[in-house]
Amino acid sequence: MKRYLGVAAGAGLLLLVTGCQPQPTPEDRLNEYIGHWNGQDFQVMYEEYLTQESREEFPAESFVERQQQLVEDLSIENFEVSFTAAPDDAEWDEEQPAEFPIQVKMDSVAGPIEFDHSISLVHEEQEDAEMWFVDWDPSLIFKELEEGDEVAVRTEPAERGEILDREGRGLAINGTGYELGVVPQRLEDEADREEAAELLGLTVESLEESLGQSWVQADQFVPLSKASKSDEELIAEIEASDVTTYRETAMREYPYGEAFGHLTGYIGSITAEQLEELQSEGYGPNDLIGRQGLERRLEERLHGDNGVRILIQKQAEGTENVVLAAQEPVTGEDVELTIDAELQTAVYDSMQGEPGTAAAVSPENGETLALISSPGFDPNEFIAGMSGERYAELSEDPLNPLFTRFAARYAPGSTIKPVTAAIGMEAGTLDPVEGLTIEGQTWQKDSSWGSYRVSRLHPEAPNPIDLNRALVYSDNIYFARQALDMGADTFIDGLTGYGFGEELPFAIGVESSQISNDGSLGSEGQLADTSFGQGQMLANILHLASIYEPFLNGGTIYEPTMYADEEKGVVWKEGLITDDNAAILRDSMRNVITDGYADSANIDALPIAGKTGTAELKGALGEEGQENGFFVSYHAERQDLILAMMIESIEDNGGSDYVAGFSASAMEQYYQNN
Template structure:
């Protein structure tokens, strides 16, 4: 038995020794190499599996360093190298150089790359080890790559989506501008640098820096600053300087300039803080991004996605370029607004740089035709980048041209009276035929009001009914009627008209309010609220829309800004009956014919509407500033309601000053 036991042990040892002495096949070695390849173990691959001939030809810098760098630069991931071993047992001789096909796929910054590679295995001695080794060259990294070739990445530019008005007029487009620059040999820096710096709003030091770059040649154009196509004055001044010229370049354009600046906003070069927030979305330090208005609000929609191309430049073949992978560019989506650019510009021009805002809405559809804020800024100037001194100048301007007023709220004054009247008529507390006999310009209910009282500007003939009260904008009449309807009725009525609710609109607008806490606490606050003062604040677009029920027999539609949005969707209905709406329409025509808006009684078109004046008093002064309003519409064929507010009209004729401007817009 012992004899057979020793024989068994002997046989096992022989088998083990035979197994240990068995050499790996080239397929075994290639399989092990490919496993390391899939795991990007480049150093181990080089040290243990690459032939000495390949090491001599390329070295570790080409194999390890270049491969690692390309993987990083090209964002190569998900590498899958597939080699299928043969089922046949084949005996390989040391002098053989078997060739095996492998299939390589990977993901890159420019998309997938897929190719076949023939791998040659040679038998040799390396580091005292005789085995099969891979004959490597750079085409293992990318197809057709050689040591002398250069791998490059180029961007395929996308186009930003454009913004158009309802009539396809351009509001924000990919247009043309200018690149101002210098031909050094023709430019006297010592004499003219400061002059040019002033014209272009740069510094002489910046000009010197541009001119002393390593690539600059005496006869070569050196770019200094981009200039918008609207800045003709700058072009005219700068080309008077010897050696200064310009070239045309692609640039975002805002053809309607200031009149639409607060709505369109602008794009500009991304800054460091912005880049930090959005770099994960593919933005780079040379990209532009929406900074205000719709350019910012619709950034995701308007922004195009640049494409990218990975290529090999065959330096030994007359710089032939071979594309390895390419991700095509995707242009941004353009948008069409309901805005009427010509009406908007006419409205803005009528405001003539005065501080204020205006909005126009189609009462039958809710389409917004005008949204403007005055004064404004030139988005073309901001698009190319304003210097710190220029920006500070605009910031310090007491007229605040950077403030978007159509998104804000203001006390509407007497412009709210038709809404108060509609609430009272529907509640049955206002009898349009009932007249009050009111003497004097100041009235208070009784001594319980203390020093509080209600004043009026006009003294219409008694008795004063609803028609006269609207025509002459009589605060006392509305104070009396507010007491009749009570704070609950007025509050609920105003809420029905959208006060205190988010305005259903695609552009963020501040919510209109009845008061700071949404309630009416005292009789004084009740009467003040009835004629648009107290703590009442209203958005200008909401004010224009609130007149729509008077023209639509009680319906107020959701405001619409984009052409592809549903139109005519009811926001609130049943606000006023057809009969009561007819009463108010007749009364608002009377305001223009015989009342406070006579300046709108023009021959070219029949208008109706309501004026409003808000007193803005402070405890430090006896008087105060006044904001003037007028909400007007064409009486017979109403295509839009235009609401306009101008600040500080106390020395300009009051609300009549605004009436003239609205009539100027609507009479053209």
């Protein structure tokens, strides 16, 4: 019995103690509520702090899920709610609501949002407990938000920056193209639908599916595909048809087409993977993004910042939408290149669609004036929407127009001989006026070479063979002997001085030129082969143009530049050749044209100097194979640009003179206007 009394007495004491505890004031409850609000604990806010009436009027999904979704959709960050405290002597009437001013701040995808409001707490009993609870409605999310209203995010795409050449000529511009489509009421029968589908590059099934969409009206234009301005034949067919039509629309344009396809690249629709990665940077599902070339490499500069508006879409009749926050679009940056569009076009056209590559640089400061891969592709085709059939055609073309050759490297052949000569002259092992007696078509140092012999193309060259004659006749034996005289270490050091084995400091990634696979020359035979650009030597076409700079500017190779805002004339390599030795090479390279075998470059229109080269690519079993032809040249008097060109498979086209003719044609066309 005493035990039960003790328990009862303990319970009574507990009730007495509990009853003596002060009840939370409305200010206490609001402080707790705002703590959860700032922490975005919407579930706790709903279950423990809202009035019974508020929970009945607004189900959990209207409160919890909606606010969670808004935080995500609007990219809400730095959310902060505060309130103005009541006076210290405030008294609370449980029969009246307690009102508090609140201040709400947040950052959103469209910029900061701030508003002042008031919040009411009501004293009521819930689950056998009397407490102050929040009287909630949607205006506590945003002040102007009422039941039934929607919060929407509207994106205004930024205008993409343009890519321009050195004279401001547009290479990738915001131009126009065409939307192709039909007016449904004109399609009277199956034959009409078949004709329309064929002209638009669609199947009849996909055409009918598109026309079956709920928004389609019989008398209104329905866009179904696109075409660029350059596709004049298709536009003429669309215009001539009674069942199809078109209208002009904004579209990215590439005015120079194939000549710049590999360089500018093109834009396309953003992929799901890219959107996931870039959504935080303001990209949306309908954005276009650089897919290849400079469009891709310069994406951050070209894209700009999309404009964003957050709206309350009012449902009540006669009320206007409310803008909560707005960020105006910022146009992307225009990027000017060092490229000369006239020169690039002249060089590309001169190559006549042959597979190859070309680069032109300024010896005065290293600016890249042209960078070409041939054959090219028309980026306008990708913008308009290339069919799978057309892409397969390009992919399977044996000339490989989708391969960017200017990024690759090739055996440079005899175009390396002026460099070999420069290294030997600077090392003191090559005397340019000393002639060598060379007999026959092949030569080897001694029997230790086994079956290996150096061959030359012109055994009729008269002895003695000095440097000038060796360059005019492109005598492999002469340069092999000079390389042996200087030795592998001296030759490797010299080539390293010209940038072989190093990454070319250039805005676009290109393969590095190499002396050999491992950077060494393991045998005298390999040393001999390398002296005339064979063996394992490989050179990138832009680097090949750049290594001729020292012969025209006093011994310097500049870092090649691509963008007009890059610092020009940054020295990459210097002190490579004296003025006297450079003059000797310049005289000989002019004689290569006037006295040698680059007859196609010996034109009346302008004096060209340079060096041809042929690189033979051995087959898997060492048999004779494809020959690539090279020509590195410049205007002998103006000396304001160096053009390096390579054409593949010239074995049946007269050798490297075939390439010299292309180069001369490009230079003639360019210099007529400059």
